[in-house]
Amino acid sequence: MKQKAIRTNEKTIAILGGGCAGWSLAAKAEQLSAKSVTLYLKEEIRPSHSWGFWQMPWLSDAVLSKRSKWNSWQIITEEGTVNHNSIKHAYHNLKSDDWFNWCRNQFLQANTKTKIIKLPVTNTEGNHIITSKHKKTFDCIYDSRSPKAEKNILFQHFKGIEIKTTNPVFNPEVATLMDFRVSQKNGIHFMYVLGYDAFTALVESTFFSPSPHSEEIYDEAIKDYLERFYDLYNFEIIHSEIGVIPMGDVKPLDSNPFLHKIGSNAGAVRPSSGYAFSFIQKQIMNFLNNQSKPCSPHTKFDLWMDKIFLEVLRTNPRRAPSLFFRMAKALDGDSFARFLSGEAKIWDYIFVISSMPKWLFLKCTFKVMFKKRKG
Ligand SMILES: Cc1cc2nc3c(=O)[nH]c(=O)nc-3n(C[C@H](O)[C@H](O)[C@H](O)COP(=O)(O)OP(=O)(O)OC[C@H]3O[C@@H](n4cnc5c(N)ncnc54)[C@H](O)[C@@H]3O)c2cc1C
Structure with missing residues (x-):
């Protein structure tokens, strides 16, 4: 049977989950070129917390909502202190409540029909969302519900x-x-x-x-x-x-291929640092600008480096302070901010890699390769 083509502005869209990714995407409802956007939230009390990130071009809205910023930061170990400064990539702190309020205002003021439904999604089936109260069909569903973590990470x-x-x-x-x-x-x-x-x-x-x-x-x-x-x-x-x-690796909560996974459910948390806010904004910006499906905000090379680094940390936790000290020492403020925001340049990688103990990293690289072949 021939399916009727859907013109973009006729699409009905649902966003599942009202955490960082769900609300950040909802704030961009107008850019989704849809007839309607419905945000499904779980009724819950989420205590406010703060997000830290380095200023990057895709974070201008977050920068405007910040609580504080620092042009200098430090990494301290028993070996010594590394001081970094950056004017271009200041470290920012943002309160989650301030961000959610900003997103909510953007969502409710959008020129698209927007709706918030406070009901947990219990299941999905093709393009249906099933809640405890009803079943509803959408043309496109973005799923930001928290993923499941793999074992032994x-x-x-x-x-x-x-x-x-x-x-x-x-x-x-x-x-x-x-x-x-x-x-x-x-x-x-x-x-x-x-x-x-x-x-x-x-x-x-x-x-x-x-x-x-x-x-x-x-x-x-x-x-x-x-x-x-x-x-x-x-x-x-x-x-x-x-x-x-x-x-480390996570598995989406629901592997239904109809769902477009976003946020941590799409692996947006940077495995080696736990930073996610900046990567979630980058992921959303990328797929909205390219009118494409959401994909990982991390490069394959960064994920590969992270796997090796995490294997080193997992098997040699005592060496962690010294490894972070060496890494910070190898970079200046701008390159450190770039490195942790997934924007490292080739020479940033060269400086970091050459500052690390070679034999230890080589051993862990083989371990990771061996595990990959086995698994
Ligand atoms: C206290 C704290 C501090 C952090 N600090 C930083 C930081 O400084 N910098 C940084 O970059 N990152 C930080 N992070 C990490 C990161 O930013 C978060 O993990 C990020 O919030 C992930 O966003 P998300 O939307 O993918 O997932 P979540 O924020 O976990 O959102 C998932 C949402 O899905 C909803 N949901 C789940 N199941 C259902 C269902 N069945 N139906 C409907 N909704 C459902 C949940 O209620 C939740 O609201 C911090 C995290 C925490 C908890």
Whole structure:
């Protein structure tokens, strides 16, 4: 039977999931050239948290909604400190609630018929969406529901607290992206400190390990760190956030080929760093500009490098601080920002690769190749 061709502006579109990817795409409803766009949300309380990213050309809307930015950042280990500066690619911090509000306004003000339905999608079947209340058909469905993580991978897990102090102890000019001068006994561990002003900061205890810890472990680590390095014993906790991000391969929740996977469901989380916000925006920009299907925002080469790097970290967690130190030292602010935003130039790769211990990486490259052939 001949199918009737659908003119683009007659399409009915659904977006599943109201996280970063779902809302970021909904904000671009007008660019979807559709008759209607329906966003399906799960009724849930999502505590606000913050996203960090380096300024890149595809992030101009996020830059306008930012909370703070830093033109300098540092990586600290027992070996020393690497300081980076960048005017072009400043490090930004954005509150998720601010971003969702901006997206919601864009979505509701779009010249396309838009609708929000607060019902979880329980199943999909061809181009049908099945909720607990009804079954509805769409011409195109973007699926941002969280994927399933593969077995035996590392997770990035963390707890952060935003605190206020009575004395001016934080440096709002320099973001501390990684401070490894903390106990490594529960996995690869570093502190992330964003000073919003001299009295206010986000302090996050972050681990890379096979499974999350109990909250006391992060709390104890933050307390100990603030005492040792900031001489800080009393502070007010304004807000806290926790997260668990898979660092490795994920499988879409629903493999129905009719669904266009987006966001973390389409592998947008950068496996070696857990950064996703910037990559989700890049993925959306790419497929909207090219009027194509969404695809991975990462290059095959980056994913291959990440696989080897993660194998090195998984099998040699003790060497992590030194590896991150070497990598940061090999780059300047601009190239570091590019490298972590998936925009590395050939010489950025050359500097990073030549700074790494060759024998260790060679061994892990063979392991990854062997696993790929077996699997
Ligand atoms: C606390 C925290 C801090 C982070 N910090 C950073 C950072 O600094 N920088 C950075 O780049 N990344 C950061 N990340 C990682 C990253 O940005 C997120 O993982 C990102 O939110 C992924 O977006 P997503 O839309 O793909 O998935 P999610 O945000 O997880 O959204 C998936 C959505 O699907 C919905 N859903 C699931 N099932 C259904 C269903 N059946 N029906 C309808 N809806 C459904 C869920 O309710 C959810 O809203 C952080 C993550 C967390 C949790």
